[in-house]
Amino acid sequence: MKPRVIIHTAMSLDGRITNFPADLELYYSLAAQWNPDAILFGSGTVLAAVRDNPALAVPPEHEEMFTPPAGQPDPRPLLVIADSRGQVRCWDAIRKWPYMRDVLAICSRATPKEYQNYLKERHIGTIITGGERVDMREALEALNREHGVKTLRIDSGGTLNSVLLHAGLVDEVSVLIHPVIAGGKAVPTLCDPGQAGITGLQIHLVHKSTEVLKDGIVWSQYAVDGAEPVPVQ
Numbered sequence: 001m002k003p004r005v006i007i008h009t010a011m012s013l014d015g016r017i018t019n020f021p022a023d024l025e026l027y028y029s030l031a032a033q034w035n036p037d038a039i040l041f042g043s044g045t046v047l048a049a050v051r052d053n054p055a056l057a058v059p060p061e062h063e064e065m066f067t068p069p070a071g072q073p074d075p076r077p078l079l080v081i082a083d084s085r086g087q088v089r090c091w092d093a094i095r096k097w098p099y100m101r102d103v104l105a106i107c108s109r110a111t112p113k114e115y116q117n118y119l120k121e122r123h124i125g126t127i128i129t130g131g132e133r134v135d136m137r138e139a140l141e142a143l144n145r146e147h148g149v150k151t152l153r154i155d156s157g158g159t160l161n162s163v164l165l166h167a168g169l170v171d172e173v174s175v176l177i178h179p180v181i182a183g184g185k186a187v188p189t190l191c192d193p194g195q196a197g198i199t200g201l202q203i204h205l206v207h208k209s210t211e212v213l214k215d216g217i218v219w220s221q222y223a224v225d226g227a228e229p230v231p232v233q
């Protein structure tokens with residue numbers, strides 16, 4: 001069984017998910033309402049965070065940091081990163097973030113052994129599934145089966161969103177539309193199938209609710225009705 005999967009994205013009026021000042025306080029306060037058991041990051045999102053904050057990439061490492069938390073049951077979510085190519089090297093810094101109970105990597109059989117050992121040495125739990133890239137359906141089922149994840153919030157860019165939408169794994173889409181036209185490059189947007197090698201994708205949604213929140217930010221929630229590949233024009 002897979003978890004309930006919710007994509008939650010802050011975007012500009014023109015569909016951009018970067019290049020504008022998103023209201024992160026509002027984003028995270030709304031995100032908490034689903035009470036997710038885990039949050040899934042794409043490696044691209046983590047690498048972008050490192051680019052914005054290089055201190056993340058060069059943290060001091062010591063054994064204590066990699067000791068998995070023990071003791072009382074911890075209600076905070078698990079933070080999961082999909083990283084088949086072994087690019088994320090700031091796990092110790094991420095583990096210090098206060099709003100999660102632990103971290104977990106999702107890799108594929110093509111993930112370099114050196115990186116798998118790197119994770120093992122740091123006591124970072126790992127799910128290995130898929131050949132070249134992660135098989136997201138299997139990964140989500142493993143999250144449910146092995147880690148008790150019933151609700152999963154996606155905090156990723158358009159690439160991983162597309163992979164999940166294309167595989168029919170997403171139940172809900174929540175967008176926080178900011179009153180700004182961000183312009184800039186064509187990507188990233190909420191859904192960038194080309195970045196994941198998917199040639200076309202159209203997702204049908206059912207509107208659930210829309211509210212105007214502070215500063216004219218519009219929060220709309222949708223249920224996913226179905227995904228179908230569409231040919232590129």
Ligand SMILES: NC(=O)c1ccc[n+]([C@@H]2O[C@H](COP(=O)([O-])OP(=O)(O)OC[C@H]3O[C@@H](n4cnc5c(N)ncnc54)[C@H](OP(=O)(O)O)[C@@H]3O)[C@@H](O)[C@H]2O)c1
Nearest residue numbers: 009010017042043044045048083084133156157158159160
């Ligand atoms: N505004 C918002 O709410 C919001 C939220 C999150 C992120 N962002 C922004 O989004 C940007 C990053 O977006 P992004 O699209 O570049 O990266 P991303 O979606 O965060 O990361 C790409 C992910 O897709 C996976 N992937 C690619 N092709 C795949 C395939 N065929 N099968 C399975 N998995 C596949 C990659 O896995 P591998 O690593 O295994 O290759 C990676 O985990 C950043 O600038 C970030 O700030 C904005």
